[in-house]
Amino acid sequence: MTAPAQAVREVTVAQARALARAGRYAEAEELLEGEHGAVVLDLKARMYAQQGRLDEADRCWAEVAAISPGDPGAAEGRRRIAQIRAAAASPRRFVLARSAFRLGTAAVVLLAFVMLADVWLDRDEPGAPAPVPSTPVTSPSPAPDPIAALRLKGSGLHVERRAGEIEVTFERGLFRRDAALTPRGRAVLANLGRQLRPYADQVSVTVIGHTDRRAVHPGGGYASNAELGMLRATVVREVLRSSARIPTAQFSISTLAGLLPPYPGDGASGDPRNRTVSVRISAAGGR
Structure with missing residues (x-):
């Protein structure tokens, strides 16, 4: 499978997963037809x-x-x-x-x-009768929940807590029109990485690349918005991996391209805030 085809497939699966999480199972099944x-x-x-x-x-x-x-x-x-x-x-x-x-x-x-x-x-x-231990048994203390302990903050971050997960979106676009971070975008990500560093061995991170709704320009270096979105997710993974010291195996990346953007009012001219990613943080090893 070619890289663009793989990226499109990633978009399809990610969109179906989002629909399923919202309880829209019939739409998710229809989207996965033939996959x-x-x-x-x-x-x-x-x-x-x-x-x-x-x-x-x-x-x-x-x-x-x-x-x-x-x-x-x-x-x-x-x-x-x-x-x-x-x-x-x-x-x-x-x-x-x-x-x-x-x-x-x-x-x-x-x-x-x-x-x-x-x-x-x-x-x-x-x-059922409770078993009677022959010797006293001390229950181990439960492992601390890194998601409950995380208190993310900083200029440009929007943090939303869900059951077992934190989703981080960004108030301004992180990228220029391509997959190059703006200086401000890089600084915001570095700040996020520093806050995650104490939990580097305890969290898993999913990075979802987004684009605005404008079609990519022919000859611009990208076959589709899906390919551009995957590159943006990869760039952010590398920045967070470096600044947070999170092992690469604890990252996953995907893209929604211009589908389900963080700022849904994106018109035909494109909203620069959607030149971005979403970051989802959960406990390492959780499903």
């Missing part, structure tokens, strides 16, 4: 699982496992589905399941989520 590969199958599996479509989710994860043997995400997804099915078959849930069936599809999906919570939280079964 293939382990990343696409894993995304489809997660979407199906969130809708209670467990057979389809399990089938997609089985295909991921066939393409990438030992894939931890596929193995964990199939394990959870097997646990949900086993829980649904247990006698203590029979009455609940029968009642949900009478109420229709929405209740069945709700029941699936109830079972997901019961299994994923690994709660003890009601009435």
